Amino acid sequence: ALIISELELKPPPYSLNSLEPHLSRETLELHWGSHHRAHVARLNSLIAGTDLDGMGLDDIVIATYNKGSPRAPFVHAAEVWNHDFFWQSIKPNGGGQPSGKLMELIERDFGSFSRMLKEFENAALTQFGSGWVWLAYKANKLDVGNAVNPCPSEKDNKLIVLKSPNAVNPFVWDYSPLLCIDVWEHAYYLDYENRRDEYVAVFLEKLVSWEVVSHRLDIAIKRAADRAREDEKDS
Amino acid sequence: KATKVFAYYGLTSPPYKLDALEPYLSRRTLELHWGGIHRGYVDKLNEQIAKSTLYGCTMEELIKTTFNNGNPLPEYNNAAEIWNHDFFWESMQPNGGKLPPGSLLQQIEKDFGSYSNFRDEFVQSAMKLFGSGWVWLALKTNEKKLTIFRTSNAVCPLVWGDIPIIGLDMWEHAYYLDYKDDVSKYVNDFMDHLISWHSATARMFRAQAFVNLGEPKIPVA
Numbered sequence: 001a002l003i004i005s006e007l008e009l010k011p012p013p014y015s016l017n018s019l020e021p022h023l024s025r026e027t028l029e030l031h032w033g034s035h036h037r038a039h040v041a042r043l044n045s046l047i048a049g050t051d052l053d054g055m056g057l058d059d060i061v062i063a064t065y066n067k068g069s070p071r072a073p074f075v076h077a078a079e080v081w082n083h084d085f086f087w088q089s090i091k092p093n094g095g096g097q098p099s100g101k102l103m104e105l106i107e108r109d110f111g112s113f114s115r116m117l118k119e120f121e122n123a124a125l126t127q128f129g130s131g132w133v134w135l136a137y138k139a140n141k142l143d144v145g146n147a148v149n150p151c152p153s154e155k156d157n158k159l160i161v162l163k164s165p166n167a168v169n170p171f172v173w174d175y176s177p178l179l180c181i182d183v184w185e186h187a188y189y190l191d192y193e194n195r196r197d198e199y200v201a202v203f204l205e206k207l208v209s210w211e212v213v214s215h216r217l218d219i220a221i222k223r224a225a226d227r228a229r230e231d232e233k234d235s
Numbered sequence: 236k237a238t239k240v241f242a243y244y245g246l247t248s249p250p251y252k253l254d255a256l257e258p259y260l261s262r263r264t265l266e267l268h269w270g271g272i273h274r275g276y277v278d279k280l281n282e283q284i285a286k287s288t289l290y291g292c293t294m295e296e297l298i299k300t301t302f303n304n305g306n307p308l309p310e311y312n313n314a315a316e317i318w319n320h321d322f323f324w325e326s327m328q329p330n331g332g333k334l335p336p337g338s339l340l341q342q343i344e345k346d347f348g349s350y351s352n353f354r355d356e357f358v359q360s361a362m363k364l365f366g367s368g369w370v371w372l373a374l375k376t377n378e379k380k381l382t383i384f385r386t387s388n389a390v391c392p393l394v395w396g397d398i399p400i401i402g403l404d405m406w407e408h409a410y411y412l413d414y415k416d417d418v419s420k421y422v423n424d425f426m427d428h429l430i431s432w433h434s435a436t437a438r439m440f441r442a443q444a445f446v447n448l449g450e451p452k453i454p455v456a
Contacts, residue, residue: 130407185367189407
């Protein structure tokens with residue numbers, strides 16, 4: 001029998017009105033129920049019957065990014081990935097402060113939690129046109145076969161804030177994203193109109209799930225360590 | 236003591252009241268889009284220009300210079316977005332839409348086959364834009380032909396020496412309050428009820444000072 005593996009629209013891990021008053025039910029109905037859904041549908045129709053059919057979403061994103069010469073399904077695959085990641089980055093009664101290893105690295109790499117927030121906020125306000133802003137864990141790994149870092153240190157792996165246009169995400173550059181905010185205007189226009197600064201402030205103060213970010217950091221660190229070990233074995 | 240006069244760029248008002256495009260574009264949308272976003276670009280540009288050697292350029296010169304052959308300088312986005320928005324407001328009028336008048340219609344039929352081909356292509360082009368940007372009907376100066384194309388973010392056809400005739404803002408802020416994610420309705424309403432063929436015609440006449448669209452008319456002595 002023919003097996004058709006369709007990628008599915010994952011619902012946010014909370015009900016659509018549970019981020020109110022910070023993000024309205026109407027915004028989520030449109031943003032998740034319509035924009036996100038349309039990317040899933042479009043992606044499924046573009047990959048049906050191609051070499052991408054049956055691959056996992058991560059692999060589709062990397063394959064279609066095609067080292068910077070994106071194939072047609074890329075924008076939809078990446079937008080599905082980004083939106084899944086965005087919904088999971090926030091929660092009702094979020095905000096507050098991170099703790100443990102995450103806080104430690106934030107303080108090491110940005111000086112303080114508030115300086116990291118400032119940098120994140122500034123990136124979100126200056127992203128021109130549609131796009132995303134990220135906190136990511138950048139492992140020191142070059143995609144060049146024979147490149148070797150002569151003096152590797154723990155600090156090579158660090159937290160960074162960066163922005164990306166339209167659908168691009170740092171995952172395609174081999175970074176491990178930890179947190180993202182959607183700064184496409186559809187993400188905030190109904191609730192905040194053109195006051196993006198308010199949206200970004202509320203996102204950081206009331207919505208971010210630092211538990212999820214911490215958990216992602218653990219995975220990212222483990223992934224980087226596993227790879228470093230593998231590289232050593234190879235060399 | 237003489238007063239210092241600073242002649243920076245000003246915010247130009249749309250040539251109609253902010254509620255004059257209702258029900259297709261609401262007063263609130265224009266208050267935010269013109270009074271907030273467009274104004275924001277003017278304020279930011281003036282701040283940049285105040286400490287810059289670019290002071291004194293016309294807007295067109297400023298856009299071409301700061302585009303810097305595709306490696307835009309920091310002023311570019313603000314300058315181009317001011318020009319694009321001014322151009323957009325004047326691309327619309329209350330009771331717009333309908334058919335272009337004779338001479339322009341002829342040119343459209345010549346370059347697109349028919350008005351309905353042109354209309355379909357414009358709508359399709361707008362629907363295909365991914366991310367923020369603009370859709371243009373412009374006169375290509377080398378090909379001497381009307382052409383539809385889209386640009387990302389702040390890119391403005393002036394930078395390639397083309398002569399824009401109509402510009403449609405496809406940034407989400409242009410339509411989200413009024414149309415939400417129904418982009419198709421926004422673009423169709425623009426074509427049917429808002430587009431100003433009056434402005435387009437005036438722009439075509441001006442364009443013909445730079446581009447000869449027919450056989451050269453050489454006066455015979």
